[in-house]
Amino acid sequence: MNAIDGTTSSFHVRSTDAPPPxxxxxxxxxxxxxxxxxxxxxxxxxxxxxxxxxxxxxxxxxxxxxxxxxxxxxxxxxxxxxxxxxxLPTDSTGDVLMTEPDQPDxxxxxxxxxxxxxxxxxxxxxxxxxxxxxxxxxxxxxxxxxxxxxxxxxxxxxxxxxxxxxxxxxxxxxxxxxxxxxxxxxxxxxxxxxxxxxxxxxxxxxxxxxxxxxxxxxxxxxxxxxxxxxxxxxxxxxxxxxxxxxxxxxxxxxxxxxxxxxxxxxxxxxxxxxxxxxxxxxxxxxxxxxxxxxxxxxxKWLVLPGAEEVDFRAACFCHRKVVDIGWVCSVCLSIFCEPLPDATCLTCGTYLALPANHNVAPAVVPRKKKKKKRLPDGGTPRPGGSTPAGSTPGGGTPMR
Amino acid sequence: MSASVQALEYLESLPGMVFTRLYQQPSTALAVFRRMLPHSAKTIVMAMLYMTSPIRDADLLCWIRPEAKPEKEQAISILERLHILKVSDLQGARAYRLATNFGQSLQQALTGGGTKASFGVPCGTPGSRTVDVQFLDTFARGRWEAILYYMVGSAGAGLGGDTPIANGTKQLLEEGNFVAMKGGYPVISQEGFTFLLQDVNSQVWRLMIVYLEGTDERHMDHVDVLSFLFTLGSLELGQDYRTQNLTATQRTFLDDLADLGIVYMSEPNRFYPTRLATTLTSDAGALLSSSSFGSNMPSHSPASKGYIIVETNYRLYAYTASVLQIAILNLFSNLSRRFPNLVSGKLTKQSIQRAISYGITAEQIISYLTAHAHPQMQKSKQILPPTVVDQIRLWQIEGDRMSSTNGFIMKDFRDFAEYEDAMKYADALGVLVWKSAAKRCFFVSKLEQMQTYFSNKKQEQRPG
The missing domain is CATH 3.40.50.410 (von Willebrand factor, type A domain)
Incomplete structure (x- = not known):
């Protein structure tokens, strides 16, 4: 016997090897x-x-x-x-009674x-x-x-x-x-x-x-x-x-x-x-x-189908629109689809200083260099999972 | 040996014709599917159930992760042995399809319909007296404990061995070599001890298999009996069923089952399945609540799930007042103190080796302790302390250095690569028992799958 020694076999065998219900x-x-x-x-x-x-x-x-x-x-x-x-049975004021109801059938x-x-x-x-x-x-x-x-x-x-x-x-x-x-x-x-x-x-x-x-x-x-x-x-x-x-x-x-x-x-x-x-x-x-x-x-032992390309877009907090690029509050990370009218976050009320050129499309040129620095191990970020590197100064950060 | 393994081995020994008849009943197909198949095989069957054409082996492999190939081979092997899966040829490639009658019956079980009435015909009218679940539990427990008492009592454990049990049951116990009559008194055998330590579900199956093996002497059709057994597993506890639509064989069988406490017959034409019957085809997980059947507590309370606590210092505490359970514990431990609801004792080398000399194996002791462990112990990942488990095994190995396996030796391979290929295949199937690379031979416990493997190899080599 190759495995006659009782100790070498797994010693915590469950009586039921069946998977849980x-x-x-x-x-x-x-x-x-x-x-x-x-x-x-x-x-x-x-x-x-x-x-x-x-x-x-x-x-x-x-x-x-x-x-x-x-x-x-x-x-x-x-x-x-x-x-x-x-x-549950309620009393006259609409509160739930704290007694067990009769078991009907x-x-x-x-x-x-x-x-x-x-x-x-x-x-x-x-x-x-x-x-x-x-x-x-x-x-x-x-x-x-x-x-x-x-x-x-x-x-x-x-x-x-x-x-x-x-x-x-x-x-x-x-x-x-x-x-x-x-x-x-x-x-x-x-x-x-x-x-x-x-x-x-x-x-x-x-x-x-x-x-x-x-x-x-x-x-x-x-x-x-x-x-x-x-x-x-x-x-x-x-x-x-x-x-x-x-x-x-x-x-x-x-x-x-x-x-x-x-x-x-x-x-x-x-x-x-x-x-x-x-x-x-x-x-x-x-x-x-x-x-x-x-x-x-x-x-565990099956190859299962998954969505090969997952859409990671988010919805904005102001109009519930799905957005590709939006504005993110730097304090509470709420997402907005357009620059806020009075530059105050709708969720946390923080005053966000918007740069003067905020309605210009964000520049994405310096992205390449910075990315290499950020991920030295060569790993690629999940698409859209993190905010892009090109950030504009001020409170509003464009987000994809 | 767990219940499903026993039943599986019995089923495998049946000729293929039997399966054709067996699978005609949706209830049987469902029960075999649920009870006999490993999880991987169930997944494969369900995926193939509504496929219109055979599936290629290669396609199946695409669906299964490469590292899980051994599981797949095992699943396919069991499915083939139970005649559920048929190997066919699809444009020269190896392909599988479900056996037609099994597929149809399982589909019918899932969707309903048909006229087989295989899930029992309930009585529409109320009986002469009301029978509730509690009554059925008491009845079944009484009958089953009487059988166990009869066996334990014969071991001279100081229990009354004169509980009335039917003559047919006594005969059945003798047929299964659980007890032997010596001078008019029953004496428990090695197999009897093994039987005692199994959980209730395995015990029922064990007795049923003995019954099935003896059907020819009773002039009964064993397919009839077997398919009725599977039907019983799909019935509802607390519901009464009609006997009118049963065959004569099945009615005789029903009478014998009533003696065992598996069904209760309130009137000649009306029977109630007890918990012993309705759990026949459920998995072990569902049975936990009923596995402590022998305890005096109501079987549905959570506390009755287990009652034994084992400590790392080999001390054992059992919260029980049942004489039967104490007698069983006494088989492998030294009990020293007894309180109204608790006995305590110790597992010692002496007590374990005494049990082993009775023919009880270490595995059985461990599985008994695990199955009846107290809920507090079940919370931990390793239910029993590993030191205790190891020590019980070591105590067994001390006296027992050999074990024999029936099987076949494979030798005379042409070259090492061929040997290694075949050996790996056998390992994946789970039939490999022993191997020696130096001698280029190995030993398998089952031959059929290996034969198809070798004939496939031969075919591959011929054209090339």
Whole structure:
């Protein structure tokens, strides 16, 4: 035997070498305006049907796998699965009562039972479909034309951290160990930090199925949730069926997720590219199965598609426009698309002295020399990730 | 040996025809997919499930990182052995496709539909008495503990060995060589000790495999039994099901399962699967809550996940009042004190070597301690103190310097490059047991994959 010595073999073998169960939170963009544009080529029903197969496949992989589905609508964010808890009883002043509500009926058994379908799959499907139907029939005509992605992402992140807490071996603050109950959240937050070696109780990820364009109005909250996800090591996967948003690309890039835009691949010719895009978008199930189904454990040994060129542009704080070059407050780093009227930062109120020639295009000539000095190791800066070297004197710094 | 490994080995030993029949049921396809396959294989199957044409080996390699090639080879090998993946030829290149019936059944399991009714037909009408999950748990625990008591009791641990268990069960335990009848009394065997230390899920599988091996003597169709077993795993706890649509074989089987506590039959035509049944096809991770089945605490409370604390000084504390658990701990440790909810003792060289002389391996002791570790211990990265784990292994090695593996020796290679190629391939497959570069030979535990490798090599060489 080459390895007869017990000590040489890895001595901390886990009894279960299986990867941890994974939680998949799907954010489905249900913006009716965007879907109506797609109605001829890729109706919502088809996408939902494909998504349901995908969810079942996710649940089939591991008995302990969990799924949660959120609809990000134009005026609200709605849980499709698991169903939202009933609103807490309030007293006359509108405060939430601090007593436990009566348990209504935890599992209402649907009367129709079909032996041809695995029961957990059927329950999930029924919930999602009925909740989605009620959302679509009850939503009032709204003036918003974009989906509330930021709200949905925030809700998803809170759900994930709650699920992670519940799944950790020392469960819940109600546990009798007083020492550990003092800092349960600190444990949960620190746990992912050394996730590479520790056994995670639960590996979570978010999948955004997006059809709306323009998210610039939600720039700040979206970026904040992206950073939260990055910190908690939650990859954000994006399946972009239509529209084009800068920030979702950044989301998947920053968190190490997968970004696939089947309908929008660059490089195809204009005319025949459109037909091909439709065909590609209709094969969405295969994209889901191959690109998005592998969980964190499987992704370690797969070559996954990523956006080869990520758009790192930001949105300005004053008009929510996506800008290539803007003005950055030197104190709080707020971005503005035009020089401020009274030279006072809108965010922090600092008075910024603008140079006299501020509306002249910034000079970019001395860039080459300075860059070499800054990066002696020969590394290239991420495109647009840092401010360009050519800076103008004064408070306003042009930014790309 | 974990439950899935046992079941996997049993399945592999079946002839290919059996699989064709087995995979006709969506529930079976789903259960095999979920329970028997490693994670990498699941990913590959899911990616191929909705592909219309075979996928080339080269294309598959593009999708997988080069450093993960061994995982891929292992996954493909298992998939082929379970007759899930078929190798075909696509314009002269090696390609894979899913076996048609497996693919169809798995698709059907995911999308629903069809008329196989393989996920159990629930009773529409309420039964004569209400059966809740708690009752089922108590029932299953009672039955299963009775079996374990029967075995431990025979070891003379001072437990009453006269808990009533069915004759069929006793016979089953004898068939599996877990106990031997000596002078009318059951005496536990080496395999019995091994059985005792496994988690509940593995124990159930072990007994089921013994049952399946004996189906011919009982004049039962083992495909019927096996596919019903997989169906059981997909049923809902606390739900009642009809027996009318079952075959005669399956109904006989159901009666035997009721004796074991795997199902509960309230009326002749109505059965409830217990937790033992519904966790048959789930992974180990999902089973943690039920693995401490023997404890007296309700199985869903977090505290029952584990009860053993092992310190670096080999002291062992177990928060339990269960006689069965104490008896099991007593197999490999010196217990010295007992309190109402706690026993304490020590792992010593003597106690471990006594256990080893019973036929219990160090791995089993370690995995038992790991699986039942207290939640406080599970918080750390290495659940058991590494010194203790190493020492248990060393104690075993002291008395046991040889282990045998059945397999095949590969020798007489033409040159070193050929030897090295083949040896590396075997290593990637995970079948390599021993190698000697000086003698240019190596030893493998499985031959089929190597045979295809060599025949492929031959074909490559012929034209060139």
């Amino acid at each position: 994974s939680l998949l939170v799907i954010v489905l963009d249900t913006n009716p305006y965007a879907w109506s544009l797609l109605a001829d080529t890729l109706p919502l029903q088809n996408v939902v049907a494909n998504l349901l197969v995908f969810i079942n496949a996710h649940l089939a992989i591991n008995h302990a796998n969990q799924v949660a589905v959120l609809a990000s609508h134009t005026h609200c964010v709605q849980w499709l699965y698991p169903p939202p808890p009933p609103p 935890p599992t209402p058994h649907p009367p129709t039972d079909d032996a041809n379908k695995y029961r957990p799959f059927r329950l999930v499907e029924q919930q999602i479909l009925s909740n989605l139907r009620s959302l679509l029939t009850s939503s009032p005509p709204s003036s918003h034309t974009t989906a509330l992605i930021a709200g949905a992402l925030t809700t998803a992140m809170t759900y994930i951290s709650k699920a992670t807490l519940l799944a950790s071996p020392v469960a819940a603050p109600t546990h009798t160990h007083t020492t550990s109950s003092v800092l349960p959240t600190a444990d949960a937050i620190n746990a992912p930090a050394d996730a590479s070696t520790a056994h995670d109780p639960l590996s979570s990820r978010i999948l955004i199925v997006s059809v709306s364009g323009d998210l610039a109005a939600q720039y700040i909250p979206v970026m904040n949730t992206i950073f939260a996800a990055q910190r908690n090591r939650v990859p954000i996967d994006v399946l972009k069926l239509a529209g084009d948003t800068v920030f979702l690309q950044q989301a998947s890039d920053a968190t190490g997720g997968v970004y696939i835009a089947p309908g929008l691949e660059v490089g195809a010719g204009k005319k025949e590219g459109e037909d091909a895009a439709v065909v590609r978008a209709q094969g969405i199930l295969q994209y889901l199965m191959m690109g998005f189904l592998p969980d964190a454990a499987a992704r």
